[in-house]
Amino acid sequence: MLYAILCYNLEDVIAAWTPAQDAAAMARLEAVELGLALAGRLGPVARLLPTTAAVTLRKGRAEGGEALVIDGPFAQTKEQLLGFYLVDCEGLEAAIGVARDLAVANPDRGAYEIRPVEVYRPGELGTPIQRPALRAEA
């Protein structure tokens, strides 16, 4: 079974970290990641840009309703996080375009939050790595 582990914290607290604190936290996390990567158990890892960089595509409620792009992250409501995509896009417009296609394929309710990825490490499930992974920044 594959498990997604979703990271939650107060982003303004994280943003108040000094670069040294941030680097130290990342180094501690990377040590955990390394153990998983050596065993071939680590898939993609992503660190997202702050929610202030996000927009949200709200699906049209009515039949044939236009999906609406709202500035900001997905606001807490009754919906739950059900899945996610990582898509390589030229820019925000292209990413919104992909979300619109998804909204057409699965209309009615819900929303897609579109958030740029700051750090991305692809990982290799099932392939134990031989040496410490190098940090790749997106």
Next chain:
Amino acid sequence: MTQIADMDAAWIDAAITSARPQAVAALLRYFRDLDTAQEAFQDACLRALKAWPKNGPPRDPTAWLILVGRNAALDGVRKQSKSVPLPPEDLISDLEDAEAALVDRLDAEHYRDDVLRLLFICCHPDLPATQQVAVALRIVSGLSVKQIARAFLVGESAMEQRITRAKARIGAGDVPFGAPDLEERGRRLNAVAAMVYLIFNEGYSAGGQEAATRGALCDEAIRLARLLLRLFQGEPEVMGLTALLLLQHARAQARFDAQGAVVLLEDQDRSLWNGRMIAEGLALIDKAVRHRRPGPYLVQAAIAAEHARAPRAEDTNWTRIDLLYGDLEQLAPSPVVTLNRAVAVSKVAGPEAALAMIEPLAPKLSGYFYFFGLKGGLLFQLGRQAEARVAFDQAIALANTPAEAAHIRLHLDRMSGEGGGG
């Protein structure tokens, strides 16, 4: 164990720092008095330092600090009037969901205007710009007087006096507690954005030895800009302002050499630029552009983005930068904008065209360091060495910092080295 304890202390410190503007702003609305609000927040912080390590951090630190600060201040009032004290904060250290929800409901709709009000009263029109910045750093950001004094390179007691006087000025004025209408909210937002930019510039203009201490002001400005952005999510100019600050601050490590001398954009080691800040800045511009009503901050951010996107100085898209400066001249005309545009024009159309563009600016910019610096540079490129030397000498006379003067002297040295006629 110690590591966990250290992390806790760091977490608490960061949580309090980030909660401060919203908490003080909410307490100000409640008590309608700046000193009471600040003392109440201070009190809540002391209690948090005791309660949080023991009981674990609250779900919503900001709500906790507001509630406890409010109770603490009321408690003080009640003690004076020999009334029944409120329950100790231990009992509310982990706010019940219902209670938290109540605080949220009470405050969520007010947060925006609270924080805006707190920042706005620091922009008091009677206060000179540097005092606005000092007061905002003290009240909103919670920097100590000592930190602020260091950032402004003045003594602690002088800064203490300055802040006390400024606060008295603010207190004497009418603090606008009414909920602002749309127009008023926009007016406040403009004033506050300008002040955040001022805070940034106080840090940004510092060079060499000062950069380490004053650079903290840039971080603080970015923190405030992000806060504004979270409160006003759909405002393209707030996106633009935040992007502009991020893109400029991303170059901090490359702007001065080891001796503290200015390193020009084209000579900077771009591998020292902060990729994370650039990514965030570019993402914000992407968002803002969708609104299709560009303002001065957004256009300036777009100009900074053109530099950020160029892997090497020679890859810079100067044609695009020239166009963007053209937009900026329309939106916010000023001789300084035209002067900056001339740099782009010199790259696109050559030094002669740029010189023709800045010559009419002379009467307005006769006291401006950069005007003579650029003029000297353009004349030098055109081989008019004697005139270049005069312009450079004028620039040195007008330099604001030793680093600026040193930079121009370097040009003069280079001219002598190349045997340029004098």
